[in-house]
Structure formats: C-alpha cells, structure tokens
Amino acid sequence: MxxxxxxxxxxxxxxxxxxxxxxxxxxxxxxxxxxxxxxxxxxxxxxxxxxxxxxxxxxxxxxxxxxxxxxxxxxxxxxxxxxxxxxxxxxxxxxxxxxxxxxxxxxxxxxxxxxxxxxxxxxxxxxxxxxxxxxxxxxxxxxALPTIDLLDYALRGCSILRIEGILNATTNHLLHAMSSGGMGFAEALAEAQDAGFAESDPRNDIEGWDTACKLLLLANFGLDADLTMEDVSVEGIQSISEARIAAWRAEGLVPKLVGRIWYEGGTARASVGVQALDQADPLAHVTDNNKAIRITTDFMGDVVAMGGGSGPxxxxxxxxxxxxxxxxxxxxxxxxxx
Structure with missing residues (x-):
C-alpha cells in the first residue's frame, strides 16, 4: 500500500x-x-x-x-x-x-x-x-463544469479553433432573473445575495473579472497561450438596463455573459461581454445558476458541456x-x- x-x-x-x-x-x-x-x-x-x-x-x-x-x-x-x-x-x-x-x-x-x-x-x-x-x-x-479537462483529455489531437462559455453562475442567475422574471438589476442582485447565489461584494462576478480569469486559465494552461488580463476586453452586466432586456425579449433573444477565445493570425484573443443569443443557440438555454462551455475544433466539431454545481x-x-x-x-x- x-x-x-x-x-x-x-x-x-x-x-x-x-x-x-x-x-x-x-x-x-x-x-x-x-x-x-x-x-x-x-x-x-x-x-x-x-x-x-x-x-x-x-x-x-x-x-x-x-x-x-x-x-x-x-x-x-x-x-x-x-x-x-x-x-x-x-x-x-x-x-x-x-x-x-x-x-x-x-x-x-x-x-x-x-x-x-x-x-x-x-x-x-x-x-x-x-x-x-x-x-x-x-x-x-x-x-464541476468540465472545461480544462476537455482540452487536456477529451479533445487531444484536435486544434482548438474557438471557445465560448458561460463561466460565472452568479451573472447567469442574474441575467436569467432579469430576462425571464422581469426583475431589475438591483432587485435581482438583492434576491441572489439573500439566496446565497451572489457574494456580498459581487463586483468580480458582475463586472466580468471572474469570467476573464477563467478564460485566461483556459487560454494559458489549456492552449499554451501567454495572455494577461490586459489582453482581455472585459465588460460586465452592471450597466444592462431594463429597456435593453425588454428589447431583447421582444426579439426573442436571450442575454448571456459570454467569455470567448478565438484566433486572429495565429494569435489567441479573448473577450468577456454580454451577448444576445438566438434561441437556436444551445447556450441560450443555460438557465439560472448553471454554466456551459462550447469548444469548436477542427476534426471533432463543436463540443458542448452544460451544468455542474458551483457551491463548495x-x-x-x-x-x-x-x-x-x-x-x-x-x-x-x-x-x-x-
């Protein structure tokens, strides 16, 4: 033994x-x-x-x-x-x-x-x-959402063309509450804090920094890039108004805070921002405090993982x-x- x-x-x-x-x-x-x-x-x-x-x-x-x-x-x-x-x-x-x-x-x-x-x-x-x-x-x-594992094990041998992910449970919960429950941002945040979904100081989550951190780890550890936070365009959800939410809803679109990694001229790029997704996009159906990742490869196509707990x-x-x-x-x- x-x-x-x-x-x-x-x-x-x-x-x-x-x-x-x-x-x-x-x-x-x-x-x-x-x-x-x-x-x-x-x-x-x-x-x-x-x-x-x-x-x-x-x-x-x-x-x-x-x-x-x-x-x-x-x-x-x-x-x-x-x-x-x-x-x-x-x-x-x-x-x-x-x-x-x-x-x-x-x-x-x-x-x-x-x-x-x-x-x-x-x-x-x-x-x-x-x-x-x-x-x-x-x-x-x-x-619990498998992300780095997909890159390290499941997709070995493939070239990664693009990564898109809903990587922060708090912001996904807030956007879901705002878009499907008709809440304003302040009301949704207060409810999430009372329920334990959001931190008492949620700035790293709602301003997009937590998502950006996870993107950098995927890029640098999973794709052997060498990006820093200065290389990532970061926008959070704190400025999303009820009017924008209502306009997206009227168009049948679903807002999500999405982290993205892609390549330009062989160089990895990364961004975090709110995207209004069509209902046909699988990421549009990631509700409440769930997370998801979509990895686009050269030979295996798109691989999507959803769910995974977020608590201790x-x-x-x-x-x-x-x-x-x-x-x-x-x-x-x-x-x-x-």
Whole structure:
C-alpha cells in the first residue's frame, strides 16, 4: 500500500469541504489506487494544525495560532498541496507563495483559487516543469463544469479553433432573473445575495473579472497561450438596463455573459461581454445558476458541456478529481517501475 500525504492551505467553506470529502473517500483511494491517503496539515491565514500520522475530522476544530504559511506546509511532510484560499488576480496572493513553495520542492499542487494562476501562471508552470511536480487546476476553471479537462483529455489531437462559455453562475442567475422574471438589476442582485447565489461584494462576478480569469486559465494552461488580463476586453452586466432586456425579449433573444477565445493570425484573443443569443443557440438555454462551455475544433466539431454545481461541495469534488488523476499517475508509474 502506497502513501500519499495531503495538506490543505485555505480553510474556508471550500477547504473544509475538501477535507471532509477527502477523509470520507479514503477507502476508495485504497481500493482503486492502492494508496493510503492521509490529511497531514490544514491551515488558514493565521492558524492551522499538522500531524504526520494523519488528521481526523475532529482535530480540524483545534487549529493552533501561528501554524500557517508555506514553511508550515513544507514541514508537514505533505506530498500534495490543495490550495483553496482567497483569490486576488491582481497580486496573486495569498495562494501564490504556497503554490510556488510547494512546486519548487517537488510537491504536486492542486489549485482551486484563480488568483495566483492568473497572476503568475507561466512562472508556476515553469516551476512545476523544473521540479517534475504536477500542477492541476480543475477547481479553478469553472469547478464541476468540465472545461480544462476537455482540452487536456477529451479533445487531444484536435486544434482548438474557438471557445465560448458561460463561466460565472452568479451573472447567469442574474441575467436569467432579469430576462425571464422581469426583475431589475438591483432587485435581482438583492434576491441572489439573500439566496446565497451572489457574494456580498459581487463586483468580480458582475463586472466580468471572474469570467476573464477563467478564460485566461483556459487560454494559458489549456492552449499554451501567454495572455494577461490586459489582453482581455472585459465588460460586465452592471450597466444592462431594463429597456435593453425588454428589447431583447421582444426579439426573442436571450442575454448571456459570454467569455470567448478565438484566433486572429495565429494569435489567441479573448473577450468577456454580454451577448444576445438566438434561441437556436444551445447556450441560450443555460438557465439560472448553471454554466456551459462550447469548444469548436477542427476534426471533432463543436463540443458542448452544460451544468455542474458551483457551491463548495462541487468545487471540492473537482479538486479531488484532480487528486485521483495524480493517484492514478503515481500508480501507473510505480507499476512500470516494478
């Protein structure tokens, strides 16, 4: 039985969901990957806990002040870091230091927050390549909706001509409420916040920045582009008036916040903005707080995926899917060596 020791940096709702799900799946990991997976460390911004023998769920309520930071994770003896902290694409923090430290030490990293990947994606990929560590990002690229997986696995061998996606659940919920429920923007936002669909500070969502971040990850990690936020034209939904909504409705059109990647002269381009879609477009039928992606290829045609949860549990499941890929890779490598 092989061993895999996991550390979690960032212990909010998503980090807790990762820990709970990981501990509940330990028998699965033994059965399918012949690996004893243990959680050896978890930390937030100021406190944490570690035990090389493995942590149980009860011990995760006993964090020690000061037990935090990249050195704390390295000292835990973890083989895999799951980074689930807050996200700031303008600075990369606080996840950047954790991820860079782990990759430099040869520790595989599963990243959920987008900020560090957007801010320093090329640098992190270089660190992973140099140390041989794996860098997985399913949780950062629309959570449970398969996006980067389609590029990495399902569409291998094809040339990607275009990507279009509804990648933010909050804005899709708001536009759906406005266009089908007859609400104004302020009313729809207040309702979404009361229901827990929207953050108390929803600017990254409604101004299009969250969608732009996910586009950059798909372009740079999935298509090996080298785009920055300055390369993306970004418009959100905050200025969409009731009059525009009514005019689109009268024409039978459905407004969606769509992120796009396409090529001009061999160079990747990207944009985020509201598009009024015809009812014949599959993306027009992505309702409420669902997401979708359409990838146009040279030989496989259009591939469309829709749905996928957006809450902490769905995001945690996406991250642990990455863990299973790592466990499968390790098992295969060990069998080849044997």
């Amino acid at each position: 092989r061993e895999c020791r996991v550390a979690i940096a960032g212990f909010g709702g998503v980090g807790r969901a990762v820990a709970e799900m990981l501990l509940s799946r330990r028998e699965r990991y033994r059965q399918f990957y012949r690996t004893e997976v243990s959680l050896v460390a978890a930390c937030g911004s100021r406190s944490g806990i570690s035990d090389r023998a493995g942590l149980g769920w009860e011990s995760l309520n006993s964090f020690e002040t000061g037990a935090s930071g990249p050195d704390f994770i390295l000292a835990s003896g973890a083989d895999v870091l799951i980074e689930a902290g807050p996200s700031d694409f303008r600075t990369g923090g606080p996840g950047l230091a954790y991820i860079a430290s782990a990759l430099s030490a040869g520790m595989d990293a599963i990243v959920i927050s987008k900020g560090a990947l957007v801010h320093s994606g090329r640098h992190l990929r270089d660190l992973a390549r140099a140390s041989g560590a794996r860098l997985k990002i399913s949780g950062a690229t629309a959570a 549990t769905a995001t945690a499941a996406a991250a642990l899917k990455d863990l299973e890929h790592i466990l499968a890779d390790r098992l295969l490598a060990a069998e080849r060596k044997d």
